[in-house]
Structures are given as structure tokens and as C-alpha cells.
Amino acid sequence: MKCNLVKWLACLVGFTILFSCNTATRKERPYAILKIYGNNASRAGNLTRDNLLFTSNCSPASPAGLVADDADWLYLDSWVWTYHQTKDSKQGTLRFLDADSLLFVNGELRGIRLNRQYHLGPLLSNMDSLTMSQLSLLEIQDFELDSCLNWLKALANINPGISLMFEASDSANMHNTEALLSLFSPVDLSVSLAPQDFGLLAKEQQVHTLWLNVEGDSIFVSPALPKLPNLKQLRISGNDRIDSCVLTEDLLSQNQQVEMVAMHDLGTAHSTGVLNPLKQLHELTAMGVSIADSEVLAHAPTLEKILTDTDLLFTKLPNLRWITFPAKTSQQRFDNIIGSNSNLEVIEMMKPEYIVHLDSLKQLKHLTALTIVEADTTNMQPLFTMHHLKLLSVSQKNNTSDSLRRQLSTALPNTLVVANDGFCLGSGWLMLLMPALAIALIAAVKRNNRRAC
Secondary structure (H helix, E strand, C coil): CHHHHHHHHHHHHHHHHHHHHHHHHHHHCCCEEEEEECCCCEEEEEHHHHCCCEEEEECCCCCEEEEECCCCEEEECCEEEECCHHHHCECCEEEEEEECCEEEECCEEEEEEECCCCCCHHHHHCCCHHHHHHCCEEEECCCCHHHHHHHHHHHHHHCCCCEEEECCCCHHHHHHHHHHHHHCCCCEEEEEECHHHHHHHHHCCCCCEEEEEECCCCEEECCCCCCCCCCCEEEEEECCCCCEEEEEHHHHCCCCCCCEEEECCCCEEEEEECCCCCCCCCEEEECCEECCHHHHHCCCCCCCEEEECCCCCCCCCCCCCEEEECCCCCHHHHHHHHHHCCCCCEEEEECCCCCCCCHHHHHCCCCCEEEEECCCCCCCHHHHHCCCCCEEEEECCCHHHHHHHHHHHHHCCCCEEEEEEECCCCCCCHHHHCHHHHHHHHHHHHHCCCCCC
16 A cells, blocks of 8 residues: 555655646747848738738838747748747847848848849859858748859858748759758748659758648648658648649548648648647647538647637637637627637637627736737727737728827836738739749738738
8 A cells, every 4th residue: 555655755756846847838938029120111010920911110220029939930021931939039029131132130131032043153152151151041942052052161161051942843842952952951941842743852851841832733631741750730721733732641641740831822731630640739720621510620739829710719718828819709709708718828710700898808817918900999998908918919901000109118117119010811822922023012012002902
């Protein structure tokens, strides 16, 4: 009896220590609140967290405000760039300069865009090893590989894990893709592949974040990805030729360790168990994907963030930290979720035309960031008493919005109050961020101070 008691106490102590460690880990990794300064009339967004449903305006003197976590992909004007919390922000501040073919962050050259229209030969040939080691992004567009092959080999020797982003593939660019994947071992990879070419990823054993753009036919059934033991974040999207997509269990059957899944722009897409193999799903983004509530809620114990364009039938998720409320969310639904998830830290509201009252937010003691996009009917008065907020982002629409932000900044002196712009959603909208078309998107956005929905 005494022996059994000792064993029972030992198990109890072990469980307590394990639980305490897990709890501590969560508390030790709070989201970062970033001030981001850019070029004149620039925009910044968090592709990983927000699927670019909105952006925040910035300039050299006026910052954008974003919530971010380690290894998030940030949208900086015409660039998609990986943020690393420990080395990239100085007291929560990023300053970037988009110089077409070059990206500077906090005064350092961090990204290079290879395109035959940019004459980078002298810059590359004179680049020292320290600068090459500090580079974090190589964006590959239409260019002659042989024109800088020696520099690429030197870069791969010094900085093999640099992030690689490839433009949409075709027969000409596929050679570049295969050649560069044989040279580098990217930790973050954005690549366009046909389903029959998924096997090319088998050698990318070190990849942590993968944006896979499917160059498929009109009907796409997901094959299995090769085993990628370090893969934690998967984003899968499609081209405008895909009319329908079936996401099966096979896709992630060999990668049960994946913690973040984002699916979008896959035509009329539905899941037949794509999430079922996963053991620790922490974050889910599903835009335009028909997915059963039961498939998502099977991961309720581990889900920390959820973004869908439809309401899922849940009220409480025990570890939910971040939620994006889709347009047309009802007042009752909003209040019920807020009342049942007291640990929420980040809330985003997309066109909350049916949410008039924000009083329920006052009960959230851990809420640090609130984003409200195009709230024409919402009573903003409760915001003036939410002094615990670190970031408050409200729409930039008219002079009334400008006045509201000024009043909120005065009432909440310790809160970063910024303006946001919502992007129009539609088939293929996010595909415009693939490197080949990113600059065209930004030019259109700058021509139209706000894209009309």
C-alpha cells in the first residue's frame, strides 16, 4: 500500500511539473506588438496571422501597428519577409525600405529580388561575406541563373538556410527552382509546383514554413507531401485554373507534426479529413474551404488561433488566444464567444455590421490587441476605457475615422492607435502576392487609396 502511494505521489508530482512547464512556455512567448515604419504611403500586414485581410498604413514618420509571433511572414509593401522575434525588432520597432530589387530592414540589407530587369551584377560581385550572412530573403523571378551562379554558390556556402520565394512556375522557371533547391536548404520556402512535382520537396528536410502554390488542373485532389520532419507551418493555395479541390488525409499523412495550416484560393474546395493526421494543430486558416465543424473541433484542446470565412459551431476553446470574427457575425454569437473565452489576447473583426455593442470586450483582462475593419454601425465608445490595450487598429475611411483615431490616441496614451485598410476578397486575390505579381498589386493599391469592395 505504501509503495503504491509513493508511485501515485510521484506521478502526481511529475504531471504537475509537466503542466507547469507547458503553462510557463505559453506565458513566456507573448505576441509581439510591432511598430513598423516604411516608405512614404507604405503598407504592412501579417500574412501568416491575418491572411492579409487588412493592412496597416505606415510612412517614415508614422508607424503601422501589427501583432506578430516568431517566424511570421510579414507583408512589407511589395515583399513577403520572415520576421524573427529575437533578432529583427529593436524594442518592438521595424524600419524597412523597399527599394524595388532590395529590401532594407533596420538599416541592413535583408532581401534581394532577382529579376532580369534589375542590374545587380556590380552589387552582387562586390558583396562581402558579412552582408551575405545577414541576408534573410532571396526572391527569384524571371532571371538567367548563369548570370549570377558564382554568387549564388558563394551565398549558399555562407547562408544556406536563407528564405527562398519563387514566382509561379513554368517550364522555363522550373529549371531555376530545381537548381536553387539543390544549392540551398531554406528554412522558409514559397514555391509553385504541380502535384506530380511535390516529390521535389523530399530533400528539403530543414524547411519550417512552406507556402505551396499548386499549379494544378481544373480539378485537384491533394496527394501526399513527402515527409518533412521540421515542417511546422503549411500554407497551400492554388492558381486561377483550379475550379475545385479535394483536400484529403493524404496531404499531411507523413507530416503529423504540422502546427499551422492555411488553405485558400483553391476554387470550390472541401476537406475530406485533411486535418485528421495532425497531433498538435495550434492555428487554422480556412478561406473558401468547406470543412466539417467536427474535423476542426477534434483539435479544440490545442487550437490557439482560428480564422475562417464562415462561423464554426463552437463556443469555447480552452487555449484560444486569437480569433478573427468574419463578416456578418451576429451580436449574440460575438458576445457568446467573448464570454466563454476569457484568455483571448487578440481579436479581429471584419466588417462587423451586425455587432453594435462592444461592452462584452471589457471582461477580457488579457486582451492586448484589437482590430476593427470597416465598422460602420458599431458603437466605439467602450474603446475609450480599454486602457490595457497595447494596439488598437481601426479603419481609415473618411474624416470621421481620422477624428476617432485622434480621440482614441488622446484617451489611451499607452496604446498604439493605427489606421487599417481592408482588402477586397475574391477568387485568387492572395495569389497576387506571389513574387511575380506582387509589384503590380502594390501599384494598384497605391493608385487607389482604398480598394472598393
